[in-house]
Amino acid sequence: MPLGELLRCPTFKEKAKKHPDHVHYGLSGYPVLMAADILIHKGELVSVGEDQLVHLEMARAIVRRFSAHYGPLFPEPKPVENQSARVPSLTGEGKMSKSDGKGTTISLKDPKEVIEQKVKRAYSDPLRTHKVKPGHPTRTGCNVFHLHEYFSEPEEQQSIQTGCQTAEIGCVACKQMLATSIERTVAPIRQTYEQLTDADIHDLLLMGKEKAKVSAQQTIQEVREAIGFYMY
Ligand code: SF4
Incomplete structure (x- = not known):
């Protein structure tokens, strides 16, 4: 993902303007991390707030770029239609955050x-x-x-x-x-x-982790094959 595109992202610019002393890698790299979270499970429909739509668009751009180089491995994720995508803040400024x-x-x-x-x-x-x-x-x-x-x-x-x-x-x-x-x-x-007890939460997390691990390992395997990167 070109750094220039990440630095032009409106949410990055807004946060960087608001907190000029805390502009770090995590802020600019966030859309790539979000794309990885979606694509590792080949997500097709993603429930996002209005302000995340721009990040989803970047995930779609990453898919197109990957497809152009290595073939169509990932679907382009789309947002779920959601009327509550932006609940206003109690202070009247922006969204609840x-x-x-x-x-x-x-x-x-x-x-x-x-x-x-x-x-x-x-x-x-x-x-x-x-x-x-x-x-x-x-x-x-x-x-x-x-x-x-x-x-x-x-x-x-x-x-x-x-x-x-x-x-x-x-x-x-x-x-x-x-x-x-x-x-x-x-x-x-x-x-x-x-x-919910702590044990219930622990069990739910464990169940999710096992499910996610299988799906992520499968995708990583396919990515390695697509780009010709093998681990021996
Ligand atoms: S102005 Fe007062 S009464 Fe009217 S909608 Fe707003 S909070 Fe309610």
Whole structure:
């Protein structure tokens, strides 16, 4: 993979700009590592967030380059159609991202009270300065409303939209409704997580490792044959 292409990658440029003192190999080489993770199992469909699409495109470019030199060994991976590819951050800036701090994200392990606290502080419509003023319940007008689109039922979204535009509901109540909707989504995942013991997790990892090892060894063997690299 030419270094120039990696350094032109938009996610690399964005991170390098944000953390100029921490520009290291891992940052630029990440898309190659991701391509290796996908291709070693000949992945065809990959579930990625919106910001990872550019990396997937690089994986496809690597496949095309490999095919041109050594023949069609790998399928070109495609993204899974995913409506939740980019859940907005609680702060209203970018997506929910663990690397941007705990205040921006809801964790799938967060208890109900923590979800409520976080949502209470979420950024909402900056133009709605008083409860008596109507708000702007759209994706771009209010971050909280945008989050309702991911977590609340269509009827709830409709009633919030009407209530907000007529100033019948305030942001405090609206955020409480959002916290309830998020809790409804997160609770079954959290409960499953809480039921797992360390031994269960260990067994799952071991099972995955054994499966992955067989698939990876098979691919490596095929790659060696394709490029004429044999180990004796
Ligand atoms: S009521 Fe809800 S949708 Fe309307 S401005 Fe407040 S937080 Fe946003």
